[in-house]
Amino acid sequence: MDCLNLGCGSRFHSTWTNLNFTSTSKEVIAHNLTKGICFPDASFDLVYHSHVLEHFSQADAEVFLQECWRVLRPQGVLRVVVPDLEQIVRTYLIALEKANNGSEEWAANYQWILLEMFDQLARNENGGEMKKYLYQQQIPNEKFIIQRCGIEVKNLIEMSKQKRNKSNNLKHIHDLFIKLSKFMLQSLPGKIYSNFKIGSFRQSGEIHQWMYDQYSLSLLLKKCGFQDITKRTATESFVPYWTSYNLDTEPDNSVYKPDSLYIEALKK
Numbered sequence: 001m002d003c004l005n006l007g008c009g010s011r012f013h014s015t016w017t018n019l020n021f022t023s024t025s026k027e028v029i030a031h032n033l034t035k036g037i038c039f040p041d042a043s044f045d046l047v048y049h050s051h052v053l054e055h056f057s058q059a060d061a062e063v064f065l066q067e068c069w070r071v072l073r074p075q076g077v078l079r080v081v082v083p084d085l086e087q088i089v090r091t092y093l094i095a096l097e098k099a100n101n102g103s104e105e106w107a108a109n110y111q112w113i114l115l116e117m118f119d120q121l122a123r124n125e126n127g128g129e130m131k132k133y134l135y136q137q138q139i140p141n142e143k144f145i146i147q148r149c150g151i152e153v154k155n156l157i158e159m160s161k162q163k164r165n166k167s168n169n170l171k172h173i174h175d176l177f178i179k180l181s182k183f184m185l186q187s188l189p190g191k192i193y194s195n196f197k198i199g200s201f202r203q204s205g206e207i208h209q210w211m212y213d214q215y216s217l218s219l220l221l222k223k224c225g226f227q228d229i230t231k232r233t234a235t236e237s238f239v240p241y242w243t244s245y246n247l248d249t250e251p252d253n254s255v256y257k258p259d260s261l262y263i264e265a266l267k268k
């Protein structure tokens with residue numbers, strides 16, 4: 001099988017073709033996916049992307065899914081993984097009700113789920129409010145957050161704890177360099193510096209530009225020509241031995257990103 005992982009970040013399988021905005025390894029090709037998918041028609045049996053589609057505007061997302069269709073062979077499988085808007089909204093409503101009824105535990109969960117819903121859409125700097133929340137000295141609802149967001153966020157929390165415990169000389173040099181470039185850019189007239197900073201950040205691929213639930217994603221896939229659109233779990237797939245690739249699951253079979261919606265569809 002020829003398999004393609006788009007916007008793989010540092011989560012990829014070495015036997016696949018892996019693409020990302022910037023190359024994260026020698027096995028990852030650097031490519032901007034808003035410029036199309038750089039392969040001929042009908043090149044792959046499986047196209048996969050996880051937590052990528054929401055980084056495109058609605059218009060770019062449609063063109064991107066048409067590109068996925070183009071590079072798939074007939075009977076090929078598309079597997080799309082995105083943060084599940086429906087799951088987030090349902091959790092938000094539960095958190096709102098419980099926080100309103102005076103639960104301190106749910107007041108913290110309410111704060112977190114608001115961040116999940118809005119921060120990646122609204123932030124103007126790396127990590128946004130989510131990073132500040134995860135880097136605070138004492139996170140009141142660490143278990144809730146890890147249950148929702150999985151190993152990636154667990155590692156971030158761990159890293160922030162370690163960082164707090166050791167001073168890092170290289171970091172001082174890095175901070176000095178950032179301060180110096182900021183100073184030079186700040187000498188630009190008027191609001192040019194802040195406009196430039198926000199503009200380049202918002203085009204860096206970090207922010208979310210849209211969110212999907214099963215209903216809206218299925219409609220979009222249908223519009224792009226896909227058939228047999230099927231909701232999956234992290235372990236279910238049309239693809240034989242899916243879990244052996246360890247993309248949506250970890251080697252111990254735990255789910256990599258539990259906040260996800262998994263949808264597969266066929267090119268017929």
Ligand SMILES: C[S@@+](CC[C@H](N)C(=O)[O-])C[C@H]1O[C@@H](n2cnc3c(N)ncnc32)[C@H](O)[C@@H]1O
Pocket residue numbers: 006007008009010011019020021022031032033034049050051052055204205206
């Ligand atoms: C949230 S990360 C997900 C990474 C990985 N797929 C995973 O599930 O852990 C989103 C990835 O999409 C990539 N990305 C965003 N916009 C992109 C673009 N226009 N072209 C290529 N990659 C892009 C980012 O570089 C980043 O690695």
